[in-house]
Amino acid sequence: xxxxxxxxxxxxAVLLVVLALESLYTPNLFTSIAxxxxxxxxxxxxxxxxxxxxxALAEAAVGAxxxxxxxxxxxxxxxxxxxxxxxxxxxxxxxxxxxAAGVGVxxxxxxxxxxxxxxxxxxxxxxxxxxxAVEHGVTSVLLDFRALDTFFETAxxxxxxxxxLVLQAHQHVRIIPWELSASPVLSGLVGLLAPVVLVxxxxxxxxxxxxxxxxxxxxxxxxxxxxxxxxxxxxxVSRLPRRALRWLLSLGVAGxxxxxxxxxxxxxxxxxxxxxxxRTIVIALEIAIAVSVALTVVxxxxxxxxxxxxxxxxx
Amino acid sequence: xxxxxxSLLAVTAGVLFxxxxxxxxxxxxxxxxRLHALTKADGLGLGLIVLGLALQATSLAVIGKLALVWIVAxxxxxxxxxxxxxxxxxxxxxxxxxx
Numbered sequence: 359x360x361x362x363x364x365x366x367x368x369x370x371a372v373l374l375v376v377l378a379l380e381s382l383y384t385p386n387l388f389t390s391i392a393x394x395x396x397x398x399x400x401x402x403x404x405x406x407x408x409x410x411x412x413x414a415l416a417e418a419a420v421g422a423x424x425x426x427x428x429x430x431x432x433x434x435x436x437x438x439x440x441x442x443x444x445x446x447x448x449x450x451x452x453x454x455x456x457x458a459a460g461v462g463v464x465x466x467x468x469x470x471x472x473x474x475x476x477x478x479x480x481x482x483x484x485x486x487x488x489x490x491a492v493e494h495g496v497t498s499v500l501l502d503f504r505a506l507d508t509f510f511e512t513a514x515x516x517x518x519x520x521x522x523l524v525l526q527a528h529q530h531v532r533i534i535p536w537e538l539s540a541s542p543v544l545s546g547l548v549g550l551l552a553p554v555v556l557v558x559x560x561x562x563x564x565x566x567x568x569x570x571x572x573x574x575x576x577x578x579x580x581x582x583x584x585x586x587x588x589x590x591x592x593x594x595v596s597r598l599p600r601r602a603l604r605w606l607l608s609l610g611v612a613g614x615x616x617x618x619x620x621x622x623x624x625x626x627x628x629x630x631x632x633x634x635x636x637r638t639i640v641i642a643l644e645i646a647i648a649v650s651v652a653l654t655v656v657x658x659x660x661x662x663x664x665x666x667x668x669x670x671x672x673x
Numbered sequence: 674x675x676x677x678x679x680s681l682l683a684v685t686a687g688v689l690f691x692x693x694x695x696x697x698x699x700x701x702x703x704x705x706x707r708l709h710a711l712t713k714a715d716g717l718g719l720g721l722i723v724l725g726l727a728l729q730a731t732s733l734a735v736i737g738k739l740a741l742v743w744i745v746a747x748x749x750x751x752x753x754x755x756x757x758x759x760x761x762x763x764x765x766x767x768x769x770x771x772x
Contacts, residue, residue: 543752544756547748551745
């Protein structure tokens with residue numbers, strides 16, 4: 359007798375593979391992206407089944423939502439140039455195949471190295487959790503045990519958004535046809551949703567200390583709210599002075615840099631949080647990261663509609 | 674026991690609405706009727722499923738969260754429907770002299 363849960367899990371797994379294949383092989387770019395978004399949502403479901411709600415939140419928000427929007431945008435740009443049918447050249451196909459095969463072999467090799475039924479580090483993290491500033495395992499790993507990784511992740515995000523802004527400033531690519539609809543219905547919905555989004559992202563940020571949630575999820579949600587506002591014609595981020603925007607985009611990295619510099623000067627290890635005040639530091643860092651992530655998300659999507667200042671004189 | 678029966682009834686009816694909405698999306702000929710099928714069926718379907726789940730809830734907080742899910746989904750669903758229909762209407766009214 360096979361339980362209902364097994365049937366459900368197997369269906370999810372099969373559906374994932376089918377959606378991935380459809381997304382890769384359907385000839386129409388738009389359909390392909392629709393499959394990709396569906397894939398992201400089912401993936402989020404899979405993370406829920408694997409009892410990883412943090413990942414599920416991130417996957418639904420970033421994997422399906424944000425990436426979907428960016429891909430649709432890119433597809434529109436591409437369609438304007440050469441139509442929606444995709445015709446990758448055989449060289450591109452061959453290279454992609456080789457890269458994918460290489461990564462696949464490496465992953466399988468790595469998998470074979472893992473001892474069967476290894477508990478991983480979960481037990482160690484659980485034991486050391488009382489020593490950290492927060493009560494939620496994922497947050498303690500992200501901002502305490504492996505804060506260095508998170509430091510560099512925020513730096514990668516910053517680099518990405520800098521690249522996008524620079525490229526857009528020079529190409530004058532218009533990402534989304536703004537003012538597409540000065541629709542009273544959209545404005546009404548956004549007026550209702552904006553406060554809810556603000557409260558919920560604040561809740562997610564705070565919940566990160568003791569439950570699934572945290573800076574990245576809260577930041578992406580806040581950013582999505584910002585995009586909604588921009589779409590409805592309420593310009594918030596796009597009206598920020600450039601200088602302020604730059605500082606806010608760098609807030610997460612700046613926070614980490616300031617913290618590690620101070621700790622080094624005080625004679626502690628890099629990102630070795632002091633016992634007293636660690637909780638305050640972690641929460642402050644979370645807020646800084648959330649603000650940066652939110653503005654990064656809005657900048658990536660709204661991008662070229664940000665107010666451009668006159669180009670600086672370069673030597 | 675009665676609650677379980679009602680839950681089962683509501684969730685089953687909800688699923689039926691989802692199925693018919695999906696069928697409508699696949700079979701109806703134009704954007705407007707497809708949108709109609711999707712939003713009406715999904716709004717009602719989700720409402721019935723939420724109702725069925727709320728009958729099983731152990732606390733008021735859970736019921737509140739479920740209700741919030743339904744309200745937000747219904748609001749954003751119908752707004753998205755309106756925007757798509759509006760866009761399609763404008764596109765349909767455009768002169769076809771560019772083809």
